[in-house]
Amino acid sequence: MSGFVFVCLNQFVKQYLRSHKDVDGDEVRTAVEDALAARRQGVRCACGKPLWVAGSAVAGYGCFTCITGSAEPDGDPEIDAACDGFSFKADDSDVRIAQVIEIIKKHPHDYRERLEEIGLEWQDDEPDLLYDEEAKEEHVAVPETESQRRLVSFLDTGGPVTRQVLDAYLEERYSETSNLPLIRKFFKQANPNLKAILLKGLAADPTDLDLLDDLSYFSEFDNMLGELIHFYTDACLKETDIERFSLLAQDFYMNTYDQGYDALHELVTIFQSGTKSAVVRQLSETIDDYEGAEDIPF
């Protein structure tokens, strides 16, 4: 047989854990989701071919050939991005869908078992449960303090970001009893007024690690990788404290890597000598060691 065998995320994680007992399932799952997101965003292998999602999750981003050294897959697993609820083992999905509809019609009460009999697996997607739980909290969240009311009113209506608005945001951010679901809702909507607050804060303090972290979280819901890279690069150039620079470089790497950007590689090019250069090189080596340790999975 030749070509990929398409499997669902859950199936892949299960299979992978069977042969790698010391690996954390959640980490594998997250890595696959990241690789899948990268492929959807058009990230490609260094050679120009599309990513092999399953392999990229455990061996670093690359196509099948670059990761394994083999020209063509031969029964190797690949993640079926299309499967949502069911996992199709056969690639003849039209026939399968007809089969599924037929079974659900005939066996409305025990169709799950019947579907399993023909080789389909029901998916329990835990991350979605968490997402639903958060969505419920966000739905009922309302401002409870004067500062929260001021903030939400600004987020709803916009306008110039005054010192008062920025302070209301920072107060909420650092409060021990902050109304997380209330603010998270605006992040998930990629609310432009929220972005304006973050940019205002960064204009005042371009190397603020927390605001950059917030901007990174915001970028998960907005298409703004270029802007995020710009702000982190600027911060790395401006920061004079070397410990804070190291933290910035690490955050920069962690917060853009999932989107297919290799910040450390870029920083090595920017800082070619001096203390910052040494820090970046050391971080880069540490991460290479870490990735080398996982090596080829299959």
Ligand SMILES: [Zn+2]
């Ligand atoms: Zn390649």
